Amino acid sequence: xxxxxxxxxLIGFGTIGSGVVETFNxxxxxxxxxxxxxxxLKKVVDLDVKTDRGVYISPEVLSTDINDxxxxxxxxxxxxxxxxxxxALKFILRVMENGKxxxxxxxxxxxxxxxEIISCAGKNNVRICxxxxxxxxIPLLRPLNESLASNNFESIYGIINGTANYILTKxxxxxxxxxxxxxxxxxxxxxxxxxxxxxxxxDTAQKLIILTIxxxxxxxxxxxxxxxxxxxxxxxDIRFARDELDCCIKLLAITKLVDANLEVRVHPTLVPMNxxxxxxxxxxxxxxxxxxxxxxxxxxxxxxxxxxxxxAVVGDCIDIIENMDPVHYGPTKTPVKKVSDIxxxxxxxxxxxxxxxxxxxxxEISGILSKHNISIGxxxxxxxxxxxxxx
Amino acid sequence: xxxxxxxxxLIGFGTIGSGVVETFNxxxxxxxxxxxxxxxLKKVVDLDVKTDRGVYISPEVLSTDINDxxxxxxxxxxxxxxxxxxxALKFILRVMENGKxxxxxxxxxxxxxxxEIISCAGKNNVRICxxxxxxxxIPLLRPLNESLASNNFESIYGIINGTANYILTKxxxxxxxxxxxxxxxxxxxxxxxxxxxxxxxxDTAQKLIILTIxxxxxxxxxxxxxxxxxxxxxxxDIRFARDELDCCIKLLAITKLVDANLEVRVHPTLVPMNxxxxxxxxxxxxxxxxxxxxxxxxxxxxxxxxxxxxxAVVGDCIDIIENMDPVHYGPTKTPVKKVSDIxxxxxxxxxxxxxxxxxxxxxEISGILSKHNISIGxxxxxxxxxxxxxx
Numbered sequence: 180x181x182x183x184x185x186x187x188x189l190i191g192f193g194t195i196g197s198g199v200v201e202t203f204n205x206x207x208x209x210x211x212x213x214x215x216x217x218x219x220l221k222k223v224v225d226l227d228v229k230t231d232r233g234v235y236i237s238p239e240v241l242s243t244d245i246n247d248x249x250x251x252x253x254x255x256x257x258x259x260x261x262x263x264x265x266x267a268l269k270f271i272l273r274v275m276e277n278g279k280x281x282x283x284x285x286x287x288x289x290x291x292x293x294x295e296i297i298s299c300a301g302k303n304n305v306r307i308c309x310x311x312x313x314x315x316x317i318p319l320l321r322p323l324n325e326s327l328a329s330n331n332f333e334s335i336y337g338i339i340n341g342t343a344n345y346i347l348t349k350x351x352x353x354x355x356x357x358x359x360x361x362x363x364x365x366x367x368x369x370x371x372x373x374x375x376x377x378x379x380x381x382d383t384a385q386k387l388i389i390l391t392i393x394x395x396x397x398x399x400x401x402x403x404x405x406x407x408x409x410x411x412x413x414x415x416d417i418r419f420a421r422d423e424l425d426c427c428i429k430l431l432a433i434t435k436l437v438d439a440n441l442e443v444r445v446h447p448t449l450v451p452m453n454x455x456x457x458x459x460x461x462x463x464x465x466x467x468x469x470x471x472x473x474x475x476x477x478x479x480x481x482x483x484x485x486x487x488x489x490x491a492v493v494g495d496c497i498d499i500i501e502n503m504d505p506v507h508y509g510p511t512k513t514p515v516k517k518v519s520d521i522x523x524x525x526x527x528x529x530x531x532x533x534x535x536x537x538x539x540x541x542x543e544i545s546g547i548l549s550k551h552n553i554s555i556g557x558x559x560x561x562x563x564x565x566x567x568x569x570x
Numbered sequence: 571x572x573x574x575x576x577x578x579x580l581i582g583f584g585t586i587g588s589g590v591v592e593t594f595n596x597x598x599x600x601x602x603x604x605x606x607x608x609x610x611l612k613k614v615v616d617l618d619v620k621t622d623r624g625v626y627i628s629p630e631v632l633s634t635d636i637n638d639x640x641x642x643x644x645x646x647x648x649x650x651x652x653x654x655x656x657x658a659l660k661f662i663l664r665v666m667e668n669g670k671x672x673x674x675x676x677x678x679x680x681x682x683x684x685x686e687i688i689s690c691a692g693k694n695n696v697r698i699c700x701x702x703x704x705x706x707x708i709p710l711l712r713p714l715n716e717s718l719a720s721n722n723f724e725s726i727y728g729i730i731n732g733t734a735n736y737i738l739t740k741x742x743x744x745x746x747x748x749x750x751x752x753x754x755x756x757x758x759x760x761x762x763x764x765x766x767x768x769x770x771x772x773d774t775a776q777k778l779i780i781l782t783i784x785x786x787x788x789x790x791x792x793x794x795x796x797x798x799x800x801x802x803x804x805x806x807d808i809r810f811a812r813d814e815l816d817c818c819i820k821l822l823a824i825t826k827l828v829d830a831n832l833e834v835r836v837h838p839t840l841v842p843m844n845x846x847x848x849x850x851x852x853x854x855x856x857x858x859x860x861x862x863x864x865x866x867x868x869x870x871x872x873x874x875x876x877x878x879x880x881x882a883v884v885g886d887c888i889d890i891i892e893n894m895d896p897v898h899y900g901p902t903k904t905p906v907k908k909v910s911d912i913x914x915x916x917x918x919x920x921x922x923x924x925x926x927x928x929x930x931x932x933x934e935i936s937g938i939l940s941k942h943n944i945s946i947g948x949x950x951x952x953x954x955x956x957x958x959x960x961x
Binding site: 198212213215316321325326327331455470474475477478481487489493497501502507 | 589593596597599600601603604605606701707708709712713716717718719720721722846849861862863864865866867868869870871872875877878880881882884885888889892893895897898901902903
């Protein structure tokens with residue numbers, strides 16, 4: 180950037196926004212020395228500029244007028260952290276039309292309006308960076324897009340929702356039910372009061388859409404792939420997985436190229452205990468991927484939180500300051516011929532059945548499986564304790 | 571890069587060089603679409619252009635004359651893969667003086683001649699990229715330098731030598747002696763016939779020098795920090811670590827900022843089994859780091875090998891094509907006040923003593939430790955089997 184001072188505007192002074200302000204407060208000197216320019220957080224806009232966020236901010240930086248950012252010709256980079264679809268989309272498009280670069284953590288918006296946003300960036304010759312949108316503070320999308328750019332990817336497996344991973348980890352560590360652990364997670368602030376978005380896989384699906392674009396150059400809408408959450412996982416499943424199959428259960432985002440057909444899916448998955456992803460526990464995220472040149476890679480770290488997410492947001496600002504030129508967003512020509520239907524996938528599958536204890540039951544079940552051409556990989560039978568309800 | 575065709579010269583057609591040629595052969599289309607330019611491997615120079623490397627290369631690309639690369643004004647980026655100090659240094663400096671960008675995997679050269687090389691790049695307004703020099707194919711240095719640029723780092727712990735890690739993993743998995751596993755590693759090509767450089771920590775130390783620059787902006791010479799290898803690790807150590815301390819032994823590169831004092835060291839370390847680094851096994855590498863904003867991050871992948879290393883080298887080429895502007899190399903102002911002497915460190919330490927079985931021995935040992943103000947954290951005593959030699 181051919182300027183001595185870079186001006187930044189921040190839309191949204193919530194949790195992540197406060198983290199960004201704190202990061203600038205704390206490490207501005209480090210940043211300015213790295214880019215060899217002054218970096219000035221010129222304006223922070225929010226509807227609420229009264230509530231104390233616990234971070235220092237000069238009063239004249241705060242404003243409730245969005246045009247103080249959108250229409251200020253001196254602002255070079257705009258950070259959008261209000262989330263949601265509108266007015267975030269309107270703001271981002273306007274900002275880019277005004278020749279400003281954009282940094283955002285808004286996975287929902289990118290997942291829904293990808294084509295419109297990227298084509299607007301291209302038309303206006305500006306960059307949009309969104310490292311924080313997947314995997315929080317983990318350097319993930321840029322390494323995938325840049326460091327690993329020489330690879331055709333074979334598969335990406337991600338644990339990218341901290342709430343779901345926290346619940347599954349606690350269920351496994353403490354032997355408690357899904358409901359009990361969810362309540363604990365809500366009390367600790369790891370789960371929302373309405374946890375649907377996290378536990379039913381929607382958040383994971385939005386992030387997977389972005390991973391699939393960067394990894395495979397293929398944009399998918401969420402309604403076009405299989406998304407299944409963790410709310411039906413029981414203690415029995417976790418115990419069987421561990422004791423009988425030497426696996427843990429993780430909510431995985433999976434995207435995988437098989438003979439030019441792309442599998443895209445989100446569901447609870449049995450992960451062998453000797454696989455590195457089984458060590459990604461608690462609120463942490465981990466993404467394991469395989470490239471045709473590099474082989475297997477994993478990135479691990481905090482997938483959410485005020486400061487980790489701010490780390491990615493401010494990292495994106497530095498990236499733009501050091502390179503304003505347009506970059507590619509994933510492969511520009513996708514290797515994907517067709518997206519596989521979930522019904523067409525060949526994969527191992529886990530079935531747990533609670534049956535009456537009488538002769539011939541196993542025979543009947545195995546007969547049904549056989550009729551449908553399903554081969555049994557591994558089987559274990561346990562007597563239910565007296566009084567166990569049919570679930 | 572404001573050209574429609576980018577010309578690349580490759581110096582060194584050995585293992586990694588062949589991997590680079592194979593990567594261009596295989597994924598050129600992907601690369602060219604990403605950068606929206608033609609990418610042309612114009613010249614490959616090696617003393618030996620006769621031996622078949624098992625990868626396709628057009629005969630007119632090969633040359634034994636280094637000036638075909640150094641002095642060709644059409645070549646924009648030079649990949650140096652001959653390794654060692656000279657003539658690699660001479661070539662790299664000449665290339666930069668001629669206004670060409672450099673990509674190298676040469677950790678030894680960077681570790682020894684860092685200041686000269688970086689200042690030459692700065693003077694000539696070119697970039698030098700060296701992702702492949704640490705951690706092979708793992709996206710590591712660029713994420714550290716760019717994605718995580720808003721962080722002051724607190725610590726970096728790296729398993730960055732595949733040979734040493736393979737030996738320690740095999741010793742642990744198969745209960746074999748260091749010597750037996752080393753022999754096996756040599757047979758599989760995971761260890762050199764003279765393995766000193768890998769097993770005594772020199773390779774790890776060179777990589778740590780580069781990590782310390784990028785992470786902490788501090789350049790250290792190898793003779794100024796503690797480097798200790800794994801050749802004295804026995805089966806007993808591995809067994810005690812696992813059975814008594816629930817740890818594994820890893821050769822770690824450690825750099826850590828404590829009150830503005832930097833600890834830099836390479837030595838075998840007890841890693842708790844519940845730490846993610848304990849899951850980095852075999853020839854794989856893993857680097858775990860803590861940033862003041864992001865918290866803990868780990869990157870994992872293949873730390874060596876023809877194609878993984880080529881993935882990093884070609885990724886660097888793409889980086890340069892997309893951004894020719896000078897970038898920073900780590901913090902430009904180091905937070906390090908002083909480098910700690912190994913003798914001044916406070917740390918847990920592991921001692922294994924083989925003593926005569928007679929009364930008063932433990933009393934005497936504990937007396938010596940106490941006299942030197944050393945507190946015992948955990949102790950275990952075992953009877954040696956009959957015939958166990960004093961080692």
